[in-house]
Amino acid sequence: MSECKDKINTIRKKLINWYKKNGRDFPWRHTSDSYKIMIAEFMLHRTRAEQVVPVYNDFIQRFPNVFALSKAKTEEIQKYTETLGLHWRYKHFIESATYILENFNGNFPDDYRLLSTIPGIGEYISCAISIISYKKPAPVVDSNIARFLNRFFNLGANGEIRRKKLIVKKSEEFFNTRNCDELLFSTIDFCAFICKPGKLLCEECILNIFCEYYLLKANP
Ligand code: SF4
Secondary structure, X not given: OOHHHXXXXXXXXXXXXXXXXHOOOOHHHOOOOHHHHHHHHXXXXXXXXXXXXXXXXXXXXXXXXXXXXXXXXXXXXXXXXXXXXXXXXXXXXXXXHHHHHHHHOOOOOOOHHHHOOOOOOOHHHXXXXXXXXXXXXXXXXXXXXXXXXHHHOOOOOOOOHHHOHXXXXXXXXXOOOOOHHHHHHHHHHHHHHOOOOOXXXXXXXXXXXXXHXXXXXXXX
């Protein structure tokens, strides 16, 4: 095994062990149902996860699958999206359900490229569904994951880094593992608590001896 692969395997294991002790528990992390993951991701758009939990639970009870959602009235969905401040995004809920019924017979595809054709499902959500529902590795990148990969591997990306090819490529490599679902949850929480956008917790970071950003800071 190459040194680089070895290092990636080590940090994957460390992240997952960290998550087992420190990770957050959300209802959408106990399911592999693509529909439920899609609804959670729609709701999590720029909204704190803790705030989403009661709305998500209520929504799933009322609309447990795409068939139920496709029959929903616009005003019913708006009640949920207004609560979360998502406003015009109510359209994605009904349009996605109708699209999945019409194009995929009500079954979510397991390929992230096909998933990304569904209205409202962008690159991040399609990759997240592929990873969580089907355990199929995909180049999942949001601004937090991009920031972590950019720092850790000292990729030197600037600007809107989550769209940069070298970040997407690194994510594809990083999440290319059997337990990509666990690794994704681990990375999301690690980016929320340790490798944060503002004040980094490098000194207490379990990955610091492997992190190029940290090592460069220590030995400029
Ligand atoms: S050492 Fe600092 S920059 Fe590196 S992964 Fe940890 S928190 Fe992020």
